[in-house]
Structures are given as C-alpha cells and as structure tokens.
Amino acid sequence: MPRPSMKDQRSEEILDAYLTCVARFGLEGATQERIAAEAGVKRPLLRHYLGNKDQMIDALADHVISSFDLASDVIGAELAALDTPQDLVAMLFTDRGAHDPRYLLAWQALAIAVADHPHMREPLLASMQRFLTMLQNTLARIVPSAPTVQINAVAQGISALFINADSFTPLGPPAAWRAETQEAAMLLASTLTSHTSEA
Template identity: 35%
Template sequence: MGRPSLAAERRKQVLKAAAQSVARYGLAGSTQERIATAAGMSRSHIRHYVGNRDQLIDALWDHVITPYFDSMHAALADRAPDARLPALVDYLFGPQMARNEDDLVIESLITGAMHDVRLRGRIYESYSRLEREIAETIRAAIPGCGSAESLQHAYAFICMAFGHSTLAPLPFPGSRQAGMKAIAVQMLAALEADHGAVPRGSAAG
C-alpha cells in the first residue's frame, strides 16, 4: 500500500474530490469514474486507497461530519459543566454552523440514505451520538434533569440548529438567527427552573 504518509495523503485527496463531486452532482451522480477524474487518479487507485463504493461513502461521511464533532468538542473543552450549556448554544447557533460545501454533501448523503438502509444506519449512528453528547452536557449542568428529558431537548436543539442551517441560504431577515438562539436559551432556562437551578439569562452571550 506504500508509505503510510503517502497513503493518507492520497486518501485525503480522494475524499476531497468525492466531496466536491457529491456537492456538485449529488450522490447518485458521483460515480467512481467521476471521482477518480477529479482526484487525478484511476478507479483502481480509488479502490486501493479508499475501497469499494460503500467504503468510499462511509469514509466520505466521516470526512464531512467529523469536523463538526471536533469543533463542538473544542468549543466545550476546558469549561466547567455549568459554562458548557451557554457555550453549546453559542456553537449550535453561531458562525461555526454557517453554510459551506460540506453541508451539500451531508444533505446528499442523508437523501441517499432514504433508499440505502446501510447508509441510513451509518448516519443515524453519528446523529444519535451527537444527541447523546448534547444530552450529557445538559445533564452535567442540570443534575436533576433525567435521561429521557435531556435527550428530548438534545434532539430539539439538533433539529433547530440543522434546520436553521439548511434554511440559511434563503433571504430570511438576519434577526431569525438571533431569534432561534434566544428560543434555545429560553428552553434551557425553563429546564433549569424546572429542576431547581438558577436560570442564566446571559446564556445567549
């Protein structure tokens, strides 16, 4: 397979080409031939460095979704549990979630998962992990909050944040983003009040 550093470089090159292809042509239109051409390689090179089509799609999903996890972890790192909630809201409704080409790839993969049970399970695995991590952040800051309740709020935040990101290209007033963030803050304040914590009105930052 060659030197690991070269293999890693070529794999990254393939995934970058695959992301560009899916963003432009969709998942169905991103054949291995098209990806190979964009990467400046042959189909055999694609298989060599990434694998078959299923393995390529799995690797592409990791390629586009992992940065979101990494940036969220960085936003919450080295903070006390009660400081993580406002930081979480800032992250989910801040510039880190701005639209970019990878969002087109993510949306194409999710659309493709409607007809692909294997891919659907792969994507669900990532989003359920995100749901759990957000729920854990909520419970750490609000000890009285139970698992089911924290998961419900985590799911709501994911829907709100990703739905807002999806609609961002449309000409809604700029106040919509601030308004969505304010609603998330209100939800957390209500949750804190329900469990005897002192609501933090300054969570919007």
C-alpha cells in the same frame, strides 16, 4: 525501496473533494468527473485510492461519520467547562470557526441514500445519537435537577436547530433566520433554568 506512498494524503484530499461534491450535488450528483475535477486529479486516481463507486460511498460514510463523532467528542469536551445551558447554545452557534456545514449536508445526503445502502442506517443513526447523548449528558450535568424528558427534549431541539441552520446554507438564507434559530435554541435552553415543569 518502493516509491513513497501518497495513500493517506491523497485519500484525504479526494475524500474532501468528494465531501464537497456530495454537499453541493447530492450523493448521486457527485460523479467521478466532478470529484476528480474538484480534487485536481485524473479520474482513474479515484479508483486507485478509494476503489469503485460503492467502496467510495462507504469510504465517504466512514469519513463523515467519524468526523461527526470526533466533532461530538470535541464539542463535548469544550462544553465541559460551561455552567449554564445558555452558554452551551452560545458555544454551539457562535464558535463556528471550526464548523463546516458540508459534513451535515453530506450526512443528510447519506441518510436519504439509506434506502439503497441499508448497511449505512445504523452507523448514521448511531452518530446522531452520539451527538444527542453528548448534549443530554452536558445538560444533565449543568442542570441536574431537570427531569430527564425535558433534558432529552431540549437536547433534541438544540440538535435540530443546529442541523437546520446548516441545511439552509445552500440557499443563502436571510441573516434573520440564523439569528432567530440561535434565539430559539436560547429559549429552549432557558426552559431548563426557569423551572416550569408543566407539560
């Protein structure tokens, strides 16, 4: 008997607009006016669907973190078919059709805001750790003979390079930077195959 609920759909749309604004203006720069304009709705609708400002931040954090976790799982599944660390890097850096830099930019914006929202610290750390663990497990499977410390270092390094590439996107970086970043990830991966285990 009630009017059909748009809650799921509208919430998604508004969260996506919120994500866009946070990636572009930072967390405190993502005002309700901007979000509403980006989503193409009136401002009171934000409150109707996502609640007040703090609730909106929590909703965004949940969205970003769960999307990040999902991406980790999806990437992990894709990497299950690969045989060399270099293939892993190639997959991460070239198969970017599905990859959206807004998520990592928003992740960083939320990380900065942890000082004011301490409860977000653990989930944010956990989501990054999940990504790292996925890389570690994949590398450990591909190169079982490699020492754990090296596996972890390579995983951390590839992750950092992956994140760094997204961080630069608002600047419109020179194409060479991206190529060099990918090549750096390749070099890191190659240290696992050419067994040079001298610290």
